[in-house]
Amino acid sequence: MIKVGVVGGTGYTGVELLRLLARHPGVQLQAITSRGDAGMAVAEMFPSLRGRVDLRFVTPADAELDRCDVVFFATPNGIAMQQARELVDKGVRVIDLAADFRIRDVAEWQKWYGMTHAAPELVAEAVYGLPERNREQIRSARVLANPGCYPTAVQLGFLPLIEAGVADLSHLVADAKSGVSGAGRKAEVHTLFAESADTFKAYGVPGHRHLPEIRQGLAGMAGKAVGLTFVPHLTPMIRGIHATLYVRLTQDVDVQGLFEARYRGEPFVDVMPAGSHPETRSVRASNMCRIAVHRPQGGDIVVVLSVIDNLVKGAAGQAVQNMNIMFGLNETLGLDIVPVSP
Numbered sequence: 001m002i003k004v005g006v007v008g009g010t011g012y013t014g015v016e017l018l019r020l021l022a023r024h025p026g027v028q029l030q031a032i033t034s035r036g037d038a039g040m041a042v043a044e045m046f047p048s049l050r051g052r053v054d055l056r057f058v059t060p061a062d063a064e065l066d067r068c069d070v071v072f073f074a075t076p077n078g079i080a081m082q083q084a085r086e087l088v089d090k091g092v093r094v095i096d097l098a099a100d101f102r103i104r105d106v107a108e109w110q111k112w113y114g115m116t117h118a119a120p121e122l123v124a125e126a127v128y129g130l131p132e133r134n135r136e137q138i139r140s141a142r143v144l145a146n147p148g149c150y151p152t153a154v155q156l157g158f159l160p161l162i163e164a165g166v167a168d169l170s171h172l173v174a175d176a177k178s179g180v181s182g183a184g185r186k187a188e189v190h191t192l193f194a195e196s197a198d199t200f201k202a203y204g205v206p207g208h209r210h211l212p213e214i215r216q217g218l219a220g221m222a223g224k225a226v227g228l229t230f231v232p233h234l235t236p237m238i239r240g241i242h243a244t245l246y247v248r249l250t251q252d253v254d255v256q257g258l259f260e261a262r263y264r265g266e267p268f269v270d271v272m273p274a275g276s277h278p279e280t281r282s283v284r285a286s287n288m289c290r291i292a293v294h295r296p297q298g299g300d301i302v303v304v305l306s307v308i309d310n311l312v313k314g315a316a317g318q319a320v321q322n323m324n325i326m327f328g329l330n331e332t333l334g335l336d337i338v339p340v341s342p
Ligand SMILES: NC(=O)C1=CN([C@@H]2O[C@H](COP(=O)(O)OP(=O)(O)OC[C@H]3O[C@@H](n4cnc5c(N)ncnc54)[C@H](OP(=O)(O)O)[C@@H]3O)[C@@H](O)[C@H]2O)C=CC1
Pocket: 007, 008, 009, 010, 011, 012, 013, 014, 033, 034, 035, 036, 037, 060, 073, 074, 075, 076, 077, 079, 097, 098, 099, 147, 148, 149, 181, 182, 183, 184, 185, 186, 310, 311, 314, 315
């Protein structure tokens, strides 16, 4: 059994991790932290976990995380980087759901995240956990940077076209919409029901912190820098990301065949039949990314539609997928979930 610690068990990605780990046959939950609710039974805060998780929250200081085999950080940016060194030195593997280890250029990270990096030497060795791209490196990772939610949906949608060298790399466009749980559980005015329901808006147009992460990933696929416009939107739904991507083809290819070939055998990417329009509802609560590819009126613009659940393939589910790979388990263990519909 893999002994697991979760730092940040009271947040949305934290409770999603608990939902997945509680039914994972290879895992034993060892410690779940909360600073403010230490002492409370986890199942008292989250009755959905009654009969599944019998631990109480403990403070991070009391969690004895060094007794774990792996620790998930489901915490705000800037927390994992303070504790990862000590854990890794004690042989504990770290999976960070935040962005501390995602950007290889530390100066670039510091610019976008507005803080000084506490463990730049670990950034160099950290592995970016997008299994469809980095599966081999993930196996031996000691520090795993779990991708952001928008970056997961966007990168999986662009990947086959960029790897095949058929995309105009100077003008990639990603128009993405997220449910409100993407902003986390902490209280903020813009996520109040009366502020976020029955309305729709873009944000972060001049520059969102996922822009450098996506650009880095796409440049890695292309072998050179890419030009990307990324516009996130907040939609009045709880879960889900819908990314609409626009790519100009530089040569005539069978795009449907290209996507099907690239993702054949991938357990968590479903290339839908030509002409499909995937809904976020079709992946809700599951680790699946569903993709449809269009070429409107047979022109040279490809429109890719990519949907994920931001809390699962966009966070906790992908983190468990990465843990499975890191520990040599079947990659789908604990993740065989039929989406909730409606
Ligand atoms: N929501 C989403 O869809 C996605 C989120 N992410 C990333 O995952 C991380 C967690 O997000 P999310 O679950 O939404 O956030 P929440 O705000 O819902 O939860 C944050 C958690 O972190 C804990 N926490 C806060 N500060 C500290 C601290 N200084 N030390 C230890 N624990 C702390 C809180 O617990 P307590 O206060 O009880 O200690 C809480 O459990 C973030 O970095 C986010 O950017 C990534 C992809 C998608």
